[in-house]
Structure formats: C-alpha cells, structure tokens
Amino acid sequence: MAERLEAIGIVTVSDLFASDAEDVATRLKHRRTTSDVVRQWQRQAELVCRIPQIRGHDAQILVACEITSPEQIAALEPDDLLAIVEPLCSGPEGK
Numbered sequence: 834m835a836e837r838l839e840a841i842g843i844v845t846v847s848d849l850f851a852s853d854a855e856d857v858a859t860r861l862k863h864r865r866t867t868s869d870v871v872r873q874w875q876r877q878a879e880l881v882c883r884i885p886q887i888r889g890h891d892a893q894i895l896v897a898c899e900i901t902s903p904e905q906i907a908a909l910e911p912d913d914l915l916a917i918v919e920p921l922c923s924g925p926e927g928k
Contacts, residue, residue, distance in 0.1 A: 837861050846878050876901045894918055897926070 841860045843849050849857075854871035877892040883903050884892075898917050900906060906914065921927045 834863075834866075837863065846882060849875055849878055873897075894921060894927070897921055 838844075838849070838857075838861070841857070843852055843857065852871075852875075854868040854875065857871045858866055858868040873893075873896050876896045877889065880892040880895060880901070880903070881887055881889060884906070895901070895906070895918070898921055900914075900917065909917070
C-alpha cells in the first residue's frame with residue numbers, strides 16, 4: 834500500500850494528513866480502500882505521532898473503538914479503557 838500511496842503523491846505522514854480521504858480512496862483505485870479506511874489510517878497515524886511508544890496495531894484497536902485522540906485516552910481510567918477495547922480484541926474483528 835505504501836507504493837500505491839507514493840504513486841499518488843502521498844509520501845509522508847504529513848501528506849496523508851493533508852489529503853482528502855475521499856480523493857485518496859478514489860485515486861488509489863483499490864476496491865477495499867474506501868474513504869472510511871483512509872480516515873481510519875489518518876486517525877491511527879495521528880495517535881502514533883502524538884502518543885510516544887504506541888504501536889501501530891494498538892492505534893488500530895483504539896480507532897476501531899472510536900478512541901481517536903490522546904485526550905480521550907487520558908480521560909479514561911485504565912479499567913474503563915480495558916472495558917472498551919476488550920470486546921473488540923476478544924471478538925472476531927480483533928483476531
């Protein structure tokens with residue numbers, strides 16, 4: 834996918850942030866890459882850039898649970914965060 838993104842001029846994370854998700858999805862011409870998927874990538878990349886030492890798959894889990902900012906995470910107690918992400922991680926989508 835990195836090669837496909839590069840082919841349409843998205844080389845850096847800044848490029849991804851500055852891009853319109855609908856436009857990226859259209860230009861990629863990849864049937865499973867919708868504008869929603871591109872928006873998820875943008876949200877995941879933002880978490881990775883803003884939270885030290887977070888791993889990509891952790892950002893995927895958080896975004897899938899609609900947690901898209903460090904501020905949301907900081908506002909949660911650890912047990913509350915676990916209660917949000919555990920169902921996803923235990924289910925078929927998380928596997």
